[in-house]
Amino acid sequence: MTSIAFESVSKVFRRSKFMRFASQTETHALKEISMSVAAGQVLGLLGPNGSGKSTMLKLISTVLLPDRGRVLVDDYDTRTQGQAVRRTVGFAIATERSFFPRLTVRENLEFFAALEDIPRREIPHRATDVLLRVNLIDEAHKQTMKLSSGMQQRLGIARALIKSPSILLLDEPSRSLDAAACEEMWTWIRDLSEDGTTVLLASHNFEEVSAVCDRAALLCAGELLDCMNIRSVPGEELRNIYFEMTKGQRKTHLAIEVPA
């Protein structure tokens, strides 16, 4: 069963240089992307900075709307059925600064849970569950402004998990995490997948994608180069495949993170 489908999706960001009538600069973030993700699959979006990974996640979560084509989430069109889409999608956004700084970890989580229509009685239990999962239970009563960036990142993931979404979007989830926290996260991503949750993980870390994903979508400059099965493909090999594919397309300044 298809969980997410991109049908010839294009996204262009236009910026007016002065006012509407003046010339505009255009950035083609995504170009005619077509692909689908089956329910319960873990798909890695792999590519350098500016390749369109985060744009794809934002299109699925309805933070952005496509300029051309359609994005379908559990058969709901993100353009016309945004509310239904948001019920099924949990999005851990890339930025760490996305919480109310004076509220504690638990207060922040419970606030967002209330906005997700979770029954009031269930909210404290769910908050405890997700805090345990991301290993933040000892920080539950700390104000979020006092958390390290790695902890804020884990809290972002906890917020995405609290509504038990059938689709989980993770935007560079291991960026500020230490090695042990990464290993833990990869384990529970696999557990979620086994329970039927579809996971999309945007990363520029080949090792991470190789460790947790069933498939990888290779992106470069807004184009989908390939979408391949990568089970049992080691990170190093994945990296070689990617570099071979993007030869000639990559510019010299592309910052691909190569794991040590």
Place this chain on the structure above:
Amino acid sequence: MFGKIIAVLKKDAINALRYRNGIAFTVVAEGAQFTTFYYLARAVGPQFRPEGMPYFLFLLIGTGFYTFLLAGIHSFFRTIQESQQTGTLEALLTTTTSAPVLVGLNAMSAFAAGFVHLLIYVGVGLYFFAPIQHVAAPGCILIFVLSVFITFAIGLYAAGLQISICKGAAVLWLLGSGAWLLSGTLFPVSALPRAVRFISFCIPFTHSLYGMRLALIGGNAPELTREIVILAAFTLAMVPTSLWFFSWTVKQARQNGTLSFY
């Protein structure tokens, strides 16, 4: 919906309590304003009775109610601006709660705080300095409710402007200054030149303040009814268009990728 209302009220209450210094400064500022008005009214003298009431009462109702309404409008804009600055806007708009409801709930919380403030401000002033006897309570409530609806509409326009052009603060400053001058907050509208009085008539707050003063002193019933009808007309025209405008700006921002810009 009840759970969401509680969650927003709780969040704002916690925030306010953890910024304790802000509360202390507000109390001191209010006290200073009270004293200023009291001595200003004494200096002007008892013979000056704008709209048939003592000048202190005129100032008290004008500034108290005007500040309440303007703070209400600001709360919509501030909800958007703060969530842009703290980075919470994208996270909030990926929840299942729709954008107008989200902004409305946050503003409602600020309204509740503003209402308590208004009650204390006007209540203390009336009780100690300018007792009133013939309040037209139904008129008072109607004027209040209609004014809150209008504030809700203007607030949504401001929030929409903040999302689309990131200049909600400038627009509100302009609106606030203009309305402060023209809506009869500090002096009666009749003191303005005839040509300017028409602009004043087109500002809903002029009718909110005049109507509220009339209601609080149990003034002329036909005039009070006229003010209520005008405010109802403003409400009917502004509330649906503001809802449409705000939803449209959010959709445009989703389309253009500018939701988190500020």
